[in-house]
Amino acid sequence: MTTTTVQARATSTRGGRPLRICVFCGAAPSNSDAIVHTAKETGRLIGERGHHLVYGGGGSGLMGQVAWAAADHGASIRGVIPHFLYERERTIAAPQQELQITETLQRRKEHMLHSSDAFIALPGGYGILDEIVEVLSASYLGRSAKPMVIVNTEGIWDGLIGLLDTLTRFELISTAEQPTFHSVPTPEQALSLVESLLLARSGGPE
Ligand SMILES: CC(C)=CCNc1ncnc2c1ncn2[C@@H]1O[C@H](COP(=O)(O)O)[C@@H](O)[C@H]1O
Numbered sequence: 001m002t003t004t005t006v007q008a009r010a011t012s013t014r015g016g017r018p019l020r021i022c023v024f025c026g027a028a029p030s031n032s033d034a035i036v037h038t039a040k041e042t043g044r045l046i047g048e049r050g051h052h053l054v055y056g057g058g059g060s061g062l063m064g065q066v067a068w069a070a071a072d073h074g075a076s077i078r079g080v081i082p083h084f085l086y087e088r089e090r091t092i093a094a095p096q097q098e099l100q101i102t103e104t105l106q107r108r109k110e111h112m113l114h115s116s117d118a119f120i121a122l123p124g125g126y127g128i129l130d131e132i133v134e135v136l137s138a139s140y141l142g143r144s145a146k147p148m149v150i151v152n153t154e155g156i157w158d159g160l161i162g163l164l165d166t167l168t169r170f171e172l173i174s175t176a177e178q179p180t181f182h183s184v185p186t187p188e189q190a191l192s193l194v195e196s197l198l199l200a201r202s203g204g205p206e
Pocket of ligand 1: 026027028056058085089105124125126127128129130131
């Protein structure tokens with residue numbers, strides 16, 4: 001499938017407007033070239049495929065890499081950042097974007113959940129862990145049907161996936177309400193999966 005075809009099909013899934021793809025990614029830079037590459041690739045693909053990036057609003061670390069790559073490839077961007085993190089995560093410049101400053105971290109997550117069509121989680125720290133669990137629990141509790149795809153570069157989410165399996169095995173998580181999330185090795189696969197999932201449910205829940 002060519003990039004052009006994907007873009008045309010993907011944008012048609014939400015009444016002709018770009019897909020709003022929320023990328024969760026760390027504020028730290030990481031010491032792994034593979035992880036940095038994943039961040040840049042994700043931004044590049046979002047721009048090249050004509051999508052709209054929603055992200056944490058910072059210029060630092062992997063977040064900044066995603067945002068700059070997306071901007072360099074023509075994406076429109078919305079950054080969502082709590083007031084108290086603005087100084088810390090904007091010491092390194094971020095690209096041109098529509099900036100939403102929230103009162104709290106909780107409001108940031110609510111805003112991201114509400115204003116995105118799908119979520120892609122990249123490597124990150126406590127913040128990303130918190131954001132992944134937020135989307136999973138919204139799905140588990142039936143409050144969101146939006147797809148989430150985890151990019152498992154360097155196998156960093158293997159532990160989390162194993163933990164969820166363990167909780168399920170001990171029947172601490174109900175299998176009936178299993179939240180749907182997908183784990184893939186590359187940004188290319190993440191974007192293609194998000195596009196096909198949204199295309200399949202075109203006209204489904206916003
Ligand atoms: C699961 C857990 C103990 C969470 C507590 N800690 C946090 N909760 C929510 N957002 C955070 C937390 N720590 C950092 N963040 C923010 O989430 C974004 C990604 O952070 P991180 O690099 O994954 O870190 C950054 O904007 C960061 O400032």
